[in-house]
Amino acid sequence: MDARLRERNIEEYWPVIGEEVDEIKKLAEPLKGMKVLHVNATAYGGGVAEILHNLVPLMRSVGLDARWRVLEAPDEFFNVTKKFHNTLQGADIEITEEEWDLYERVCQENTKLIQDEEILVIHDPQPAAVRKYLDLNDRKWLWRCHIDLSTPNMTVWKRFFRYLEGYDKLIFHLEEYFPEGWKEKSVAFPPSIDPLSEKNSDLDEDFIKTTLERLEIDPKRPLITVVARFDPWKDLFSAIDVYRIVKEEISDVQLAIVSAMATDDPEGWFFYEKVLRYAGVDEDIKFCTNLKGVGNKEVNAIQRATTVALHTAIREGFGLVISEALYKKVPVVARPVGGVKIQVKHGENGYLAWEKEKLAEYVIRLIKDENLRKKMGENGKRTVVENFIITVHLKNYLKTFLNLLG
Known part of the structure; x- marks a missing residue:
């Protein structure tokens, strides 16, 4: 489903960053009209949804045709992907064949989320396997990882990383999270807070x-x-x-x-x-x-x-x-x-x-x-x-x- 987006204008950030507003607008000029899609697991709760609520409208305000869609999945799917979250951060938990099958089936069903977008940013393990079921090599695919992947459970990682092979870039918060052998494909930059959001703006x-x-x-x-x-x-x-x-x-x-x-x-x-x-x-x-x-x-x-x-x-x-x-x-x-x-x-x-x-x-x-x-x-x-x-x-x-x- 499409997540609801608020209006946001880059000009509103002048009191915070001043002339840097103009630098950002200039940087975005070659990308005007570019169709960008973010896909994640939930529209509410947790840092990823919070970032996207603010980031996607800001991308739109500088001229990108940015969109955000959320996975449609049963509760059992999220029980499995929570295991992915924990094992990729190092937990010693078994993931059964039935759970792997459920994960792949739901991701395959969610390929319908991808339409005519040119740049696809897929967030975290939950929707990662969507790429596997789409032969869209003319698009640019990015996997944005928001967890600590520095010491994963290797049994799970050796199977999970196959879902990432079709991505053009992997984005992590820190270089120390780059998986071994994936440095050339990886880039690091931190997430952010929005000083103008309800969570951070001044209150009476x-x-x-x-x-x-x-x-x-x-x-x-x-x-x-x-x-x-x-x-x-x-x-x-x-x-x-x-x-x-x-x-x-x-x-x-x-x-x-x-x-x-x-x-x-x-x-x-x-x-x-x-x-x-x-x-x-x-x-x-x-x-x-x-x-x-x-x-x-x-x-x-x-x-x-x-x-x-x-x-x-x-x-x-x-x-x-x-x-x-x-x-x-x-x-x-x-x-x-x-x-x-x-x-x-x-x-x-x-x-x-x-x-x-x-x-x-x-x-x-x-x-x-x-x-x-x-x-x-x-x-x-x-x-x-x-x-x-x-x-x-x-x-x-x-x-x-x-x-x-x-």
Whole structure:
């Protein structure tokens, strides 16, 4: 199905990037009218859908005929592709022949999504095999991988990579994710946040206040916020442990666990219940999800009220939530995994550590030192504007398209 697209104009970004707007328009001129299609697994929930909601309209605003379509698939398909997601990040899980067959069958059925587009950007493992069933060698095919492929389960990878052989380019967040033997075909550039989106634009104080009241968050007390899907790789149990260590020293601290239940992640409900049980009856742990009416604007409000952002993932393709917090001048304490370590500069806009005790130590330091928080907050916003906003992302796509077309 076609995803709904909003209107967006590149000129709106003048207050953020200034004359770079003209550079982007000039870069896009040779691509005007070019039909570009993005295909992914879901129109809602998770970083990929969020990026496409903002990126596709921006591509249209500079003259590309950009479109976005979403896979049509049964729930069982997403159970299988979640296994792909986990095994390609290194998990030791078996995928049966029946599951491989289901995956291929659904991808073959979804070849109807491809019409007369000239450049095709297929996102993540879910729709990757669509290419296998289309003899369209006159088109340009890109596979955009949003996960950490640095140490995959080799049994699964040796079979999965066959679906990628027909692609002209593979795009990863970092060079360290390039699969062995695929360097020549691969390109690396990070994803982005949109400073003008509902999730990142300025909010009036009344909305922030009302949102906090509804979620029973006290604005006068320190707030640690974790924004992450209910997923084993995010290790929300460690986030709760860090909070509990901090609470021993700062008794009035609160923890907000902010998440959206994505339609392509049935495993999420299972982990949601496990994390809920682990949190127990502590009233200072607030679960802020779409089940409670928490959408992008509410996430924005919570982040703006946050004292310190925390991220305890043990694997992370990139972690857009890091850039979201930094853009709002909130320092981040996180584990140095994947794309997190290129966003958080240790000692400049936050801190990096593996051990829960060390993470808690940094959180305590930031809660206690307001001047340090402000300094790191300013540094954080600068980092994002220079590297991780949507206009930088758009430029990288335009350059890749131009390179593909010679």
